[in-house]
Amino acid sequence: MTQLYKEDGTVVPVTAVLALPNVVTQVKSADTKDGYNAVQVGFGVDKKPGKSKSGHLKDLPIVKTVREFRLAGQEAAGVKRGDVITVEVFAEGDAVTVTGQSKGKGFQGVVKRHGFHGQNSSHGHKDQERMPGSIGAGGVQRVFKGRRMAGHMGDEQVTVAGLQIVAVEPEKNILYVKGAVPGARHSLVMIYGSGEIVIKKEEITKETPVEKTAETPVAEVKIEAKGEVAAETKAEAAVETAPVEENKVEETKE
Secondary structure (H helix, E strand, O other): OEEEEOOOOOEEEEEEEEOOOEEEEEEEOOOOOOOOOEEEEEEOOOOOOOHHHHHHOOOOOOOOEEEEEEOOOOOOOOOOOOOEEOHHHOOOOOEEEEEEEOOEEEEEOHHHHHOOOOOOOOOOOOOOOOOOOOOOOOOOOOOOOOOOOOEEEEOOEEEEEEEEEEEEEOOOOEEEEEOOOOOOOOOEEEEEEEOOOOEOOOOOOOOOOOOOOOOOOOOEEEEEEEOOEEEEEEEEEEEEEOOOOOOOOEEOOO
């Protein structure tokens, strides 16, 4: 995380995420043999693609990851193969939901994993300060599924709602999200926000390489129609935490 300063001097804790352009690799429709409406989006650069991927992405950049997102009962109006989706789908002040893979914390006890308060350290509670205690009567000779016990913690999908876009830098493809987002630095996350999909006018071809940094894959965007109004859509971008220039923000210790 880092922080930004508003014009009135207020300090806002933010997470800088890099959402590079996405390429629409396929558009599916319910009228075709596919039988449903969806948009397939690709990002990243695959240096050693297989024959099937090379054939599927003919005349397009060979992307590393391809994701398909179904539309809510409507076709992707105005979206066609080869289009590019950018961070312009978001604007300052948008309310977003972020989904990512949380940090793995290994095997942990019930105090850290589930927030148990533990036992007293006196009055016959020797070596029981962080023990889980009884798990129930022995009438059923097994442990019920879902019982809160010690075990693997983290490394699972986590969704955080109620976050806000503080700033957008289209020229750098960077989003500043207020607060913390799930996942480690440089991990892949998905940002959901309501807004109209913005498609660049030019099409991308195989000869037009997708912009990519040495350590960050291209972003991913989900298009999902909302209700019966085509203009009201949802955008979802798979993004990565990105380093931020020192003249823009000031690093803080976590």
